[in-house]
Amino acid sequence: MCKDCGCSVDPNVHSHHGVVHSHQHTHGQAHAHPHEHPHDFPHKHPHEHVPAVASETRTVEIQQKILSRNDEQAELNRAWLKEHGVVAVNLISSPGTGKTYLLERTLEGLRGKISCAVITGDQRTDNDARRLQGKGAQVRQIETINACHLDAEQVGRLLPEIAGDGVQLLFIENVGNLVCPAAFDLGETFKIALLSTTEGEDKPVKYPTLFSAAPVAVLTKIDLAPHLDWDVATCRSNLRQVRPGVFIFELSAKTGLGMEAWLDYLIKLAE
Template sequence: MAVEPAPAAGVTSRTIVLERDILAENDRLAARNRARFADAGVLALNLVSSPGSGKTTLLTRTIAALAGTVPVAVIEGDQQTSNDADRIREAGAPAVQINTGKGCHLDAHMVGHACDQLELARGGVLFIENVGNLVCPAAFDLGEAAKVAIVSVTEGDDKPLKYPDMFAAARLVLVNKIDLLPYVDSDIAVLTANARRVNPAVEVMVLSARSGEGMDAWISWLKSRLAT
């Protein structure tokens, strides 16, 4: 049985108003980012997932696949370290690292500032790797064209049902680490059905950022959405 904590007297209403104000301000800045991406002719994608699903690995492989054809820039979000931005630069793309400290998500204000430090090439793609977390990033629009949710086969096929906001907000779900399918109890059909229960229109692709299997469909999806 789910137990709701009793609201402290006088606290609940103030908390709700504050949250609404923060989201309204975020939406205003996200609209500004969205207009900027449209003006620049850049496809912005917000990559969301739990920590360790393979976002950065997927990006390094994607950068290699697009090299010489599609300009790529990356904004990396983590609580601490610049490890992921370093990995992206090693893969050959410019990257800006945002450290959120105690924060559990990127917001539109942070992304706007990070964009000031990046050259956004027309016809290119801007990947925004959000803080690994299946909860908070769902609520914050960054101005992206779409959220792409990555879920790996090691996480449990019921995750879309447990964290429905994230999967409802996603345009595309990438099921990663399919090279591990022989070793884990995952059923892709069940995982896909669960994602579609919370988001009937969601697209689902399966791949392995390690072996490269399934990467072609993801790269085609990307290319078909680039500004011309």
């Protein structure tokens, strides 16, 4: 029976009436311990106890982007670029599409017309940066070592030194990879996906993460298409399947085919 009110005959079950009190509990173990707790209505509860320091599990709502740190830096980069009047394009493709060669020809074509800068990413070496030197643009290489993509922090660190001085157009040549770079916002104005005729026409539908995120696509090595039975219409249709309304360039940096339209587009973009 409860010594306070006599409400129960079961020594482990009792009720309390609006009082804060302390009492001893025994619960079939070799010890007893006091505790205090308020009860504002009559109730019954069996005192089968947990240890003195109890733990609880609590579910915390977070609702945050997993890459929020990268995305926050990307927004800072985007604000910086806007403030300095720089348009930045993030060039993404598989290795061997001809990004660097296209950039070489592009920088030559834009020289004296608009002011450009390049950030180029590779796992190792500064080969690309060396290829792009001497063409009138500031060039910086990022060696990602083990990473398969550039991130916003790497790009943000380079912006003030490379894109501050009247630069109008910044090319960010991402690590050659169709999958990973698509997940990391760098703060670019937009992404450009590149695809060469030596790859399958169905690349866009096989890798929709990138191709659906790029409003502009460039089909490179177009001079090789006849030799490869590569069907440009199929490729264009596949691009539109994952990105309706995508703006598509067909060009060959080697023969110059389609380069004029590409260069005109970039000049208009930067002005």
